[in-house]
Amino acid sequence: MDLENQELESGRSGSFGRLSCASCSRRHSLSLSFGLSSQVNDADEDVAVAEAGDIGDRALNSNTWNSSGRSHSSLDNTAGNRTVVPVQEESLSPHSVDAIVQSGDEIKDEKEVPxxxxxxxxxxxxxxxxxxxxxxxxxxxxxxxxxxxxxxxxxxxxxxxxxxxxxxxxxxxxxxxxxxxxxxxxxxxxxxxxxxxxxxxxxxxxxxxxxxxxxxxxxxxxxxxxxxxxxxxxxxxxxxxxxxxxxxxxxxxxxxxxxxxxxxxxxxxxxxxxxxxxxxxxxxxxxxxxxxxxxxxxxxxxxxxxxxxxxxxxxxxxxxxxxxxxxxxxxxxxxxxxxxxxxxxxxxxxxxxxxxxxxxxxxxxxxxxxxxxxxxxxxxxxxxxxxxxxxxxxxxxxxxxxxxxxxxxxxxxxxxxxxxxxxxxxxxxxxxxxx
Incomplete structure (x- = not known):
């Protein structure tokens, strides 16, 4: 099956919808039930599992950067609008938990708070x-x-x-x-x-x-x-x-x-x-x-x-x-x-x-x-x-x-x-x- 033509499911929004990837700027499609592409390495999968539940007070920090300093790729799981943008460190909200990229004009513009x-x-x-x-x-x-x-x-x-x-x-x-x-x-x-x-x-x-x-x-x-x-x-x-x-x-x-x-x-x-x-x-x-x-x-x-x-x-x-x-x-x-x-x-x-x-x-x-x-x-x-x-x-x-x-x-x-x-x-x- 051509992975490029798979439908991107919408159920993976929020913290479930963000995976880490160091070597690619674009993801293969993810199913609603967290199905992962075979090209996603083991470390990225571990990050996805951790974010599926709760990461405690790390959620208030720049948790789109993992322990090795690699940036995560964020994606919006909106059917029919696949948007994948590498997240830069300086653009992160200090308390962002979920995907930063939104579809259309729904980009969230937050002010940094103490x-x-x-x-x-x-x-x-x-x-x-x-x-x-x-x-x-x-x-x-x-x-x-x-x-x-x-x-x-x-x-x-x-x-x-x-x-x-x-x-x-x-x-x-x-x-x-x-x-x-x-x-x-x-x-x-x-x-x-x-x-x-x-x-x-x-x-x-x-x-x-x-x-x-x-x-x-x-x-x-x-x-x-x-x-x-x-x-x-x-x-x-x-x-x-x-x-x-x-x-x-x-x-x-x-x-x-x-x-x-x-x-x-x-x-x-x-x-x-x-x-x-x-x-x-x-x-x-x-x-x-x-x-x-x-x-x-x-x-x-x-x-x-x-x-x-x-x-x-x-x-x-x-x-x-x-x-x-x-x-x-x-x-x-x-x-x-x-x-x-x-x-x-x-x-x-x-x-x-x-x-x-x-x-x-x-x-x-x-x-x-x-x-x-x-x-x-x-x-x-x-x-x-x-x-x-x-x-x-x-x-x-x-x-x-x-x-x-x-x-x-x-x-x-x-x-x-x-x-x-x-x-x-x-x-x-x-x-x-x-x-």
Whole structure:
């Protein structure tokens, strides 16, 4: 097949739509599912996988230049308008995350803003959207849990957080893949807040791992294994479904010319980062004040609402820690950057959260008081639920699976699951048997 005549898919906009290339100024076509040309070398593929998920606070720097100093080529994945322009260092915005080249007259002209202002705005965006993610996860637990629909429960391989993980993975296909570039035109901080903050907090790997540990401790190993495999299958296909439906919706937007009017509507707003920071600061203060007062009233009751209010207060700290850890994605180990394809930042966040989650579960068994149960459960649901993520993990898995070396996806998923489960078993199962 003539590669020059392949159709350039539109689903790879945003951070998914930018790949690194040192020896070429033009790309072969990329499919919606991150298919890569055979001429793209292994290092470029590693960069693409890293940017498929999250690169932490490196997103606020000139991340279109990799560690070796090579410039990246940016491309706009707009069907029918292939534009590929080598990005020069002096033309980069210090906080650009996604593709710089746009189609037609939609080139984004940003003014350079102070580093501190940019960083503070991003942290506030992560915190506010992280709290919204915690609230949404709680609502989905209640909706699909035993009290209403009854599809999930604590005693089944259909664990309570399954619905939020599936929904978050589906939305990752929309907000983190297809429309990521369009959201970035409005605000880089908004894009980071929605993908890393909201979707990262809506989904939780540590909660998933802990429920499988609970089943294994009870001797239900078959159900524990089934829960891991079924959960992986559902979230993997949820992001595919999300990408495909978002691609169809984006096609409708192009046909109706809504995209251009929407972009121009928020064009001036994207420059008002100071206003955006003030709005986020007020929202975060309001949310913390509200949940703090509610927690003070409900704490002694030990209710699920008391746990939720505490979770909303500590959730932003989990998001911030994860955002910092993911700066190690795509960097590898040692001077030679070995295993650069392994996303160590996301791996560390998920494993760390799973281990601390298991430790708190052990302490809850040992210290059976109402107040401690509220504190431990609030930290588990909020801080640890936001520290771990399925949406970013599955986006990275999907990028690896559709790359030239798909075995890496399964190695990455197996490593994350096995390390978390084994360490969690050592922390949780063994002490519980002794107690």
């Amino acid at each position: 580093w501190a202002l940019e960083r503070i705005t991003c942290l506030l965006s992560l915190a506010v959207f992280g709290i919204l993610g915690v609230l949404t996860r709680y609502c989905l637990q209640k909706l699909f849990g035993p009290d209403i629909i009854g599809a999930t429960s604590d005693e089944s391989y259909m664990y309570l957080d399954l619905a939020s993980n599936v929904v978050g993975s589906f939305l990752m296909g929309w907000l983190g893949v297809v429309f990521k570039g369009d959201i970035t035109k409005v605000s880089d901080q908004l894009a980071i807040g929605l993908s890393t903050g909201f979707l990262g907090s809506l989904t939780t790997f540590s909660g998933w791992n802990q429920k499988m540990l609970d089943l294994s401790v009870k001797g239900q190993w078959v159900f524990a294994g089934l829960g891991i495999l079924l959960g992986m299958f559902l979230v993997a296909y949820s992001i595919i479904w999300g990408i495909r439906t978002a691609k169809g919706f984006k096609w409708l937007i192009r046909r109706s010319n809504i995209r251009k009017s929407f972009s121009s509507l928020f064009y001036d707003y994207s420059k008002c980062i100071s206003t955006f920071m003030v709005i986020l600061l007020l929202m975060l203060g309001l949310l913390w004040g509200l949940f703090g007062s509610l927690e003070k009233k409900e704490f002694k009751t030990g209710s699920s609402e008391a746990q939720l209010f505490l979770a909303c207060m500590v959730g932003p700290f989990g998001v911030w820690i994860r955002w910092f850890l993911t700066r190690f994605n795509g960097r590898g180990l040692g001077k030679n950057d070995k295993l650069k394809w392994m996303q160590f930042g996301t791996l560390a966040a998920n494993v760390l959260a799973a281990c601390v989650m298991a430790a708190l579960a052990t302490l809850k068994k040992a210290v059976q008081t109402k107040n401690w149960d509220t504190v431990a459960s609030g930290i588990q649901f909020g801080l640890l639920g936001c520290l771990s993520t399925v949406s970013t993990f599955i986006a990275e898995f999907h990028a690896m699976r559709e790359s030239m070396q798909p075995w890496r996806a399964y190695a990455y998923a197996t490593t994350t699951s096995m390390v978390s489960f084994v360490l969690g078993t050592l922390i949780y199962s063994v002490p519980i048997g002794i107690i």
